[in-house]
Amino acid sequence: MLSLKPIRALRRGAIALAAAGCAVAAQPAAAQGQAATPLFTTGELARACGPAAEDANALAARSVCYAVMVAVGQTHAIYTSGRQAPRPVFCLPDPSPSLEQVSARFVSWAAANPQHAGTRAAEGVLRFAAATYPCPQPAAARRR
Incomplete structure (x- = not known):
């Protein structure tokens, strides 16, 4: 039977990675007072x-x-x-x-x-x- 633990871990990891990517992408624009691209x-x-x-x-x-x-x-x-x-x-x-x-x-x-x-x-x-x-x-x- 397939355990849901790896899938949940993937979901948490994907959410964390997406959040980190958004934060990094927004930094240069935020520093310049512009909307993130x-x-x-x-x-x-x-x-x-x-x-x-x-x-x-x-x-x-x-x-x-x-x-x-x-x-x-x-x-x-x-x-x-x-x-x-x-x-x-x-x-x-x-x-x-x-x-x-x-x-x-x-x-x-x-x-x-x-x-x-x-x-x-x-x-x-x-x-x-x-x-x-x-x-x-x-x-x-x-x-x-």
Whole structure:
């Protein structure tokens, strides 16, 4: 049987890491009296997911894209699994699309939704996934 202790530890660690990252990211801007800007934005992720073919760094950029997509997807799965977990933000179809397909759709989504270009990359991925891979609505409870 799977113990929930490692999952709880991962959740606590992820929350602590996210809080630390937010604190570090906010320090330079706070010192200058400006609003904090995300370190890696949705727009930057879209550029990493869709580099030009002649770009010498295309392979490295695409690797970053895939790593972010997988990390956000797996973290989402951890937080939305279990009996008392919140409803998932998105639901991948079965069979799941390839990383190439997902990243190409993300690039198209980001181009169509420039208002999200300045948000954190993880938020952009979740917004994209929710719009592209919506979850089926739960069946309404029967009335007696």
